[in-house]
Every structure is written in C-alpha cells, then in structure tokens.
Amino acid sequence: MSSPKLLEVRNLRVEFPTRRGTLVAVDDVSLDISAGEVLGVVGESGAGKSMTGAAIIGLLEPPGRIAAGEIRLEGRRIDNLPYHEMRKIRGRQIGAIFQDPLTSLNPLYRVGDQLVETIQTHLPLNQAQARARAVKLLEDVGIPSASERINAYPHQFSGGMRQRVVIALALAAEPKLIIADEPTTALDVSIQAQIIQLLKRLCREHGTAVMLVTHDMGVIAETADRVAVMYAGRIAEIGPVQDVIKRPHHPYTVGLMGAIPAMGHKVERLTQIDGSMPRLNAIPKGCAFNPRCPKAFDKCFRDRPEPMPAGTSQAACWLVQEPAHV
Amino acid sequence: MIAFIIRRLVQAALVMLAVAFIAFAMFNFVGDPVAIMAGQDLPAEQRIELRKSLGLDDPTPVRFARFVGNAVQGKFGLSYRTAEPVGKMIVERLPATLELSVMAMIVALAVGIPMGVFSGLYPQHWLSRAMMTVSLIGISLPTFLIGILLILIFAVMLGWLPSFGRGDVIRIGGWSTGLLSVSGWKAIILPAITLGLFQMTLIMRLVRSEMLEVLRTDYIKFARARGLSNRAVHFGHALKNTLVPVITITGLQLGSIIAFAIITETVFSWPGVGLLFLQSVQAVDIPVMAAYLVAIGLLFVLINLIVDILYFVVDPRLRSQSAKAGAK
Numbered sequence A: 001m002s003s004p005k006l007l008e009v010r011n012l013r014v015e016f017p018t019r020r021g022t023l024v025a026v027d028d029v030s031l032d033i034s035a036g037e038v039l040g041v042v043g044e045s046g047a048g049k050s051m052t053g054a055a056i057i058g059l060l061e062p063p064g065r066i067a068a069g070e071i072r073l074e075g076r077r078i079d080n081l082p083y084h085e086m087r088k089i090r091g092r093q094i095g096a097i098f099q100d101p102l103t104s105l106n107p108l109y110r111v112g113d114q115l116v117e118t119i120q121t122h123l124p125l126n127q128a129q130a131r132a133r134a135v136k137l138l139e140d141v142g143i144p145s146a147s148e149r150i151n152a153y154p155h156q157f158s159g160g161m162r163q164r165v166v167i168a169l170a171l172a173a174e175p176k177l178i179i180a181d182e183p184t185t186a187l188d189v190s191i192q193a194q195i196i197q198l199l200k201r202l203c204r205e206h207g208t209a210v211m212l213v214t215h216d217m218g219v220i221a222e223t224a225d226r227v228a229v230m231y232a233g234r235i236a237e238i239g240p241v242q243d244v245i246k247r248p249h250h251p252y253t254v255g256l257m258g259a260i261p262a263m264g265h266k267v268e269r270l271t272q273i274d275g276s277m278p279r280l281n282a283i284p285k286g287c288a289f290n291p292r293c294p295k296a297f298d299k300c301f302r303d304r305p306e307p308m309p310a311g312t313s314q315a316a317c318w319l320v321q322e323p324a325h326v
Numbered sequence B: 001m002i003a004f005i006i007r008r009l010v011q012a013a014l015v016m017l018a019v020a021f022i023a024f025a026m027f028n029f030v031g032d033p034v035a036i037m038a039g040q041d042l043p044a045e046q047r048i049e050l051r052k053s054l055g056l057d058d059p060t061p062v063r064f065a066r067f068v069g070n071a072v073q074g075k076f077g078l079s080y081r082t083a084e085p086v087g088k089m090i091v092e093r094l095p096a097t098l099e100l101s102v103m104a105m106i107v108a109l110a111v112g113i114p115m116g117v118f119s120g121l122y123p124q125h126w127l128s129r130a131m132m133t134v135s136l137i138g139i140s141l142p143t144f145l146i147g148i149l150l151i152l153i154f155a156v157m158l159g160w161l162p163s164f165g166r167g168d169v170i171r172i173g174g175w176s177t178g179l180l181s182v183s184g185w186k187a188i189i190l191p192a193i194t195l196g197l198f199q200m201t202l203i204m205r206l207v208r209s210e211m212l213e214v215l216r217t218d219y220i221k222f223a224r225a226r227g228l229s230n231r232a233v234h235f236g237h238a239l240k241n242t243l244v245p246v247i248t249i250t251g252l253q254l255g256s257i258i259a260f261a262i263i264t265e266t267v268f269s270w271p272g273v274g275l276l277f278l279q280s281v282q283a284v285d286i287p288v289m290a291a292y293l294v295a296i297g298l299l300f301v302l303i304n305l306i307v308d309i310l311y312f313v314v315d316p317r318l319r320s321q322s323a324k325a326g327a328k
Helices: A049-056 A083-089 A111-122 A127-140 A159-171 A189-206 A217-223 A241-246 A251-258 A298-302 B002-029 B033-037 B044-053 B060-072 B086-121 B126-140 B143-157 B182-215 B218-225 B230-259 B262-267 B273-282 B286-314 B316-327
Strands: A005-018 A021-034 A038-042 A065-073 A094-097 A177-181 A209-213 A226-231 A234-240 A308-310 A313-315 B170-172 B175-177
Touching: A005 A049, A005 A209, A021 A049, A021 A065, A021 A209, A021 A234, A038 A049, A038 A217, A049 A065, A049 A177, A049 A209, A094 A159, A094 B218, A111 A127, A111 A159, A111 B230, A127 A159, A159 A177, A159 A189, A159 B218, A177 A189, A189 A209, A189 A217, A209 A217, A217 A241, A226 A241, A226 A251, A234 A241, A234 A251, B002 B060, B002 B286, B033 B044, B086 B126, B086 B175, B086 B182, B086 B230, B086 B262, B086 B273, B086 B286, B126 B182, B143 B182, B143 B262, B182 B230, B182 B262, B218 B230, B230 B286, B262 B273, B273 B286, B286 B316
Parallel strands: A038 A209, A038 A226, A094 A177, A177 A209
Antiparallel strands: A005 A021, A005 A065, A226 A234, A234 A313, A308 A313, B170 B175
C-alpha cells in the first residue's frame, strides 16, 4: 500500500439519536481508498454501507450525525467542514450515484440543463462551453444522438439510460472519487452489467476512484480491486477482492461466499447463514455476529474483535488470533 | 395540446349550460315573474296578455333556448329593482371586484409563498413556528371580523387609510380602474388584505408541506450531492416541484375569492358585483341574481381552463402524456 491515499476514513462512527436511545449505524469503521481504486462495500441491508457513503459526502439525513472519527480527502480533513465548504467538494472532488435513477433526476428540468448547471457550479465555463461539455459527457456514457437527447426530459429516458445520465452528472466536474450507492439495484439484470462496465471503463479512463456500495457479490468480484464486508455497522473483513473471495477469514464472509452459486461446480444446496442481522438497538455484546456464527467460542461473547491482519486482508474475528478454535 | 384544449372547451360549454339552466330555473321557481311585475289588481285577461307578450307561455325548452341565446349576447333582461339592463350593471361593477380579487390573490401569493418556503426549509426555526401559529389565526378568524378590525385600527384609530369605497376611479374604455390614483391604491389595501388573508395562510401551509415533501426526494439529495448551491437546490429544484399543487389551489381560490368577495365588499362598501348581489337578494331581483350566477360560473370555468394549461407549462411529463394520448 505505497500509493498515496485518496480517502482515509478513521474510526468513523455514525449515530442516530432517537426517542428510544441512540442507534449506532456505523461503528468504528476505518478504510482507505487509493487514487483510481475501486473499493467494493458489501453487506446486508442495514449493515451501514450506505451510511458510510453518505457520511463521506456529508449528506447524512438529520438527525444522523458523525459522532466520532475523521474523514480525510488527500490528507485534508473534510468531516468537520462547514456546509458551504463541503458543498464545493461535493460534485467537484467526490461525486455520487444513487440507487434509483428514476428518482435521482429532477423531472421538471431537461437533462441538459441539469448537466450544464452542475458543470457551471464547479468549472469556469460559459454557457456554450458547458453545453458542449454536457454533450460530450452524454456521448461518453453512451447516449445515442446526444446532441438531440440533451434537450429531453428525464421521463423520456428508460431506466438504464437515466442511470447513464446520472453517471454523466456524477462525472461532470471530474471528481476524484465517486460514491456509487447500489447503482444497479433498481435496474434490469441485463442492463446492470452494461452500467457496471460503463462505470468501470469511465473511471479507468478518468482515473476516478470508486466506492461501490452493493449487496451483489458478483458485481464486486468483477469490478472491485478491494472489498470491505460490513456487518451490523462494522467492517467484518477488508482486503484484496480475490483473496477475500477465495480465502475468506471471517465466518460471515465464509457464509456470504457459500451463498453464491458458482459456475462449473455442481452443488446440491447453497449454504446459508442462519438467522438475521441484529437490529441496531439490539447488537449483542462481544462480536456482533456471535449469535449466527458456527464457530463462536467464549471470547466472542465477551470481547469485541477489532480488524486484525489475516493474510493480505484484515478480519475482525478472534479466530484469526486463535486458530486453535477453527 | 390543442386537442386537449378543445376537449376542455367542450367540457366548459357543458358546465356553462348546466349553470345557465340553474339560473333559468330561478325565474320559474322563485316566484312568478308576472306576479312580481304586475300589481295585485291587474285583471286576469291582461295578466294572460302580459304572459304571452313576455313569451312565458312557450314550452320550457323553447324558453330555455331563448334564455341561453340572450345570455350569450350578454342580455339578461332588466333589473326588477332599478329597471336598468342587468348585463350592463354587472359589467360596470365587475372591474371593481376583479381588481380587488386579483390584488388579494397577489398579496396572498407574494406573502404566502416566501413564508411557506421559509417554514418548509427551516421547520424548527422559531420564526417558522410563529408563522404557523399566526396562520392558524388567519385561517380561523372570519373575514368580516378581520375587515372590521383592520378598519378599526387603520381607518378609525390611525386614520391612515379610508374605511370604505374605491377612491378615485379612472375609466379606460369599458374598464373603470382604481389602480391609477393614489386614493384608489389607498382604498384597495385594506379590503385586499382582508380578502387575501385566508388564502395567504392556506398557500403558506400548502407550500410548506409541499416543500417538506419535495426536500425528502432523491433528486434533491442528488442535487446536493452534485454540489449545487443551496439557492439552486431550494428555489430552482425544490420550489418548482411544489408549484403544481400551488397553481391548482391558486386557481380554485381565485374563483372563490371572486365569488365570495361578497362579505368583504359589504364590510368595505366596495362597489363590486358582490355588493350588487347582496342588494339584489334583499330585493328579490332575480334577473341580477341569475346573471351573477352565470357570470361567476363563467369565471370559474375560465380560471380552471387557464390552470389546466399552466400545468402543461410547468410539468413536461403531462406534455408527453397528452402527445401519446393524441397519437392514439
């Protein structure tokens, strides 16, 4: 890991104060993203994947807030910036793509106007230059006859085409990092692969790093350089994608991988992880995975494991330290 | 788009026909016109003669057709009370009512929308809470009470503004306007506020709840994620999306402002059609009442037509829907 870190997240904690006590949605999460790298973030619904992404671009929905930790972009701390400072970073340094392209675009504005508006917010271009750039962006994301379609309204595009427009918008000001929050979940399976390929190609061309939040391991395997597996607001395992898939250390990751049908292997039944993720207000003492873990031993019920080196990865599991229990 | 407008015009014509029928029915059911016109001691033969000469003997459909034919030309007969042509009476008084109503609506929109936007953006701010409380008063106080209170404060106690009338009126063609003289402007302030206050609170609450709704949507979140300024997000992206319901309500309320300016006009002795209507009701002046009914019906229909067209201007999705519907 000698390449300079683009994004560093250290001990991030996101809390939601509610009437019945404080919910910890993200707990003590640390991760890095290098320039041009694709970091996949996987986990079940409510594992804190999207919350981590929202915290990084400073768009946590109130009353959610960053309670502890820090976020650095190219060494500069960004989690405590005032709103108007953070606004200049959003779009310009860190772009975002959300899950549902059908609702991400304002229905009352032409896509061209939304592009031009974004471009002119961040780049010193006049109307004509910004428009030329908008057409170029639409061509880049594979919209046919872009110079005409620029005048269309969002509802005149299909779901897949709209997600392309969203990607164009996210890339409009050449950000260094894009947070893609389940960019393909709302799309047809046949379109999903196209969109992922497009995102991958554009980010390689522009040298943009991506934090790809998804619950689709297949997408991660194909796209990501490294992967972080999240469980109940914490990172269970993080490491190079091939290592995590082929040699998972955390029992949760092992369970996840067992649940993916593999090509070429004839398996009667896919393994499944019994039970479900604990609710945020009922996370057990010790390791949060202990009620479902087939290998849990006494220490797992007592102490919470921090991520610790395990081969090329890091895994938050006591088994890494005490392999005798395996 | 054009097909849509034609369809709406046909609907509007049907609505007007229904309104005209109700107006026409008033002549027949609210007393006998001959009995009202003629004295008690008129001989029976002359009564029949009069009935025949007025065409009251003809079958109902024929009389209704004649009524509609006259109404289209603006002829509603003579007033029982003043013996003037009714059409002329209404047309003379309509400018006063329209000016008052439009001013009231402008006041309501100019104050209500910014207040709604503010309290939608900062729902926790003390000013928002204050506005919500005050708006409750605005909604619950009856119009005449507000009018009388305003007269008491600004006309009687402070003496700044007149308490009745329209001030100096200047005639431009068939339109008499009070908006070209200082006294006219002074005279319209209090009634316009009185009439617009309820609409203002209504619009404020509507804009507020729509803003709260829209600010939660994904496209607002995405607009923020693109780094747009707060002003662009709030006023460009959010406010425009709240406008469709605001236009609907504004249109409907403008209609009812015109129709129900009666109370405000009475409180301020405003020489508009509302005051005329009230005087006519007291005198059982049926031709005026019928004409008023038709005129208000026409205004409602016209306003609704304009509102429907405005939807198309604001929301591009409707345009393509009607294009698709037209292609079928």
